Amino acid sequence: MKKNHRRRAAALPLVLWCIAFIAGLVVLLAGSVSSWMESETRAEKKFIARQMALSGIAIGQNPLVKPGDPLLGKGSRGTSGYEVKISNESAKINPNFWIQNNNRSIFIRLFTSWGADIGTTDAAIDSLIDWIDGDDFLSLKGAERGEYERAGKRGYPANRPLKHIREMEAVMNLSSLLSAKDGWQNAFTIWYSGKISIQHATESSLTALAEFTPMQCQSFLEMRAGLDGIDGTDDDQKLSSLEDVAAFLGLGSRQRAALLEFFDTSGDLRCIESTGWCGGVAHKITVVSGTDPHSQMMSWEEK
Numbered sequence: 211m212k213k214n215h216r217r218r219a220a221a222l223p224l225v226l227w228c229i230a231f232i233a234g235l236v237v238l239l240a241g242s243v244s245s246w247m248e249s250e251t252r253a254e255k256k257f258i259a260r261q262m263a264l265s266g267i268a269i270g271q272n273p274l275v276k277p278g279d280p281l282l283g284k285g286s287r288g289t290s291g292y293e294v295k296i297s298n299e300s301a302k303i304n305p306n307f308w309i310q311n312n313n314r315s316i317f318i319r320l321f322t323s324w325g326a327d328i329g330t331t332d333a334a335i336d337s338l339i340d341w342i343d344g345d346d347f348l349s350l351k352g353a354e355r356g357e358y359e360r361a362g363k364r365g366y367p368a369n370r371p372l373k374h375i376r377e378m379e380a381v382m383n384l385s386s387l388l389s390a391k392d393g394w395q396n397a398f399t400i401w402y403s404g405k406i407s408i409q410h411a412t413e414s415s416l417t418a419l420a421e422f423t424p425m426q427c428q429s430f431l432e433m434r435a436g437l438d439g440i441d442g443t444d445d446d447q448k449l450s451s452l453e454d455v456a457a458f459l460g461l462g463s464r465q466r467a468a469l470l471e472f473f474d475t476s477g478d479l480r481c482i483e484s485t486g487w488c489g490g491v492a493h494k495i496t497v498v499s500g501t502d503p504h505s506q507m508m509s510w511e512e513k
């Protein structure tokens with residue numbers, strides 16, 4: 211009897227230890243299962259948000275759907291849905307095009323309108339020229355292989371046209387100028403090549419590049435948007451002559467010369483930015499493609 215009692219007494223701590231161990235295991239498992247379920251739910255939400263964004267892209271690519279169309283938005287951020295923004299790449303500056311056409315002045319006007327001084331602007335442009343040109347000849351304030359190597363960056367510059375706008379952040383003397391300007395990416399494109407389309411030009415480029423006064427800008431944008439007040443719709447005023455625009459606004463000779471230097475009446479390349487949501491999770495798809503139904507898609511980015 212005594213022996214059995216001792217055995218039971220010895221077994222008790224073991225049982226208690228087992229209970230504690232199992233309880234710990236349950237808590238641990240519960241934690242893992244809950245975080246696994248959470249990540250599953252997030253993955254599912256991300257999947258649905260992407261499907262939403264894809265629906266938005268399909269609608270935005272339809273040439274019959276114009277800015278302001280109610281089809282460009284569905285649902286809400288809180289639950290699920292999408293929102294599509296349509297803009298035009300031909301309203302932007304293609305650095306490859308302007309550098310290869312030896313035009314510095316467009317960059318001087320843009321960067322000084324951002325508040326950069328002329329020394330910083332010159333160094334940024336010279337370095338962009340050196341990045342794009344195929345040779346190793348150093349521009350006055352630029353940067354070729356030696357300058358990058360001394361800064362500990364081997365294998366630069368690219369010595370070819372930019373393949374992506376974000377590549378500009380790697381250009382010596384240009385990167386700091388760009389990082390001081392929020393949304394600098396919106397000013398540039400590599401998909402559209404040519405002078406800026408006056409049909410799609412933004413207020414900021416008309417002011418910075420052609421020195422439109424605020425009043426001239428307002429008159430021009432109101433005239434161009436037509437009766438509905440929305441750019442990119444069927445009632446827009448079609449602009450077939452820069453001289454007519456200059457005459458309509460009564461531009462001075464300096465403004466007129468800038469208008470002719472930097473702008474053109476042609477150019478049309480749609481940029482569709484679609485954001486899909488599901489339960490607080492967002493997915494964004496940006497597509498650049500021609501407005502012709504048979505035109506090729508030029509760029510597809512997701513994040």
Ligand SMILES: [Ca+2]
Binds near residue numbers: 340346369
């Ligand atoms: Ca070079």
Ligand SMILES: [Ca+2]
Binds near residue numbers: 435436437438443445
């Ligand atoms: Ca319109």
